[in-house]
Amino acid sequence: MISIKQINEKDIELCCELDRNTISLWSKKQWANEFKKDGTKIFGLLIKNLVIGICVFQVVLDEAQINYFVVNQKFREKGFGSYLMIYLIKKCEKLNLKKLLLEVSQSNVSAERFYSRFDFYTVGIRKNYYKDGSHALLKEKKLTTK
Template sequence: MIRKMQISDTDRVYQIENESFFEPWSKKQLIRELTQNSLLSHYVYEDKGEILGFYIASKVLDLVEVFTIAVDKNYRKRGVGSELLSHLIDKSVKEGASEIWLEVSTKNKRALALYEKFGFERVGIRKNYYQKLGEDAYNMKRILK
């Protein structure tokens, strides 16, 4: 089940974020953005009471930007990421968005394959986007209308 994130979810979300990214959001930042930033949407994927993944995105006017999407390392390749991305796309369409944008490491082959499966296209490159890793990122976009 995919539902809105709650404060009580932040420990688990932080754990997934921390194991998924080199420079994760802090727990304090997750809580602050959840409680104070009305432009962001926070959703979790929950199964049998356990959070297996989540996403955070914003919608300004008709553009959606994905800030982060992650799945617990023990539940990858089981469709959780696809369900989260499908939810995000469906929600964006219902809210009248025309495009969804995101950045992804050029080395993250698994994420690239997922995004391309859902119709995202590489439209640019951001050199040294992940500075501490020395990695570039693709700008990706999916047109909804």
């Protein structure tokens, strides 16, 4: 059974473990800081009780910034990421947000292709943004508010 639930600080070890096994983006301290930020929501994608994906987004006024989006490698290209993204988009539309923002490494072709399927388009570039020297593509999706 697939479900999505809001994750809170008591689940920080699950977040750290999934991060370590995928993109290794944040330390435990950085995860702890995310839980404390105003307007930040953290959702987990679960199969039974196993967290296979996480989305962290922060609402600021009438926009949301995706700060973290990942699905465990074993579950990629099976529709789970799309399931989580569709949930996120609907959630943001219910909140009457106007747009959804994110950044992705220009070298992460599969992620860029994934986001383009949801009508995210590049609105800017941060040159040499990542440690490996790759550029960050700033992406935006306009939302339809209800």
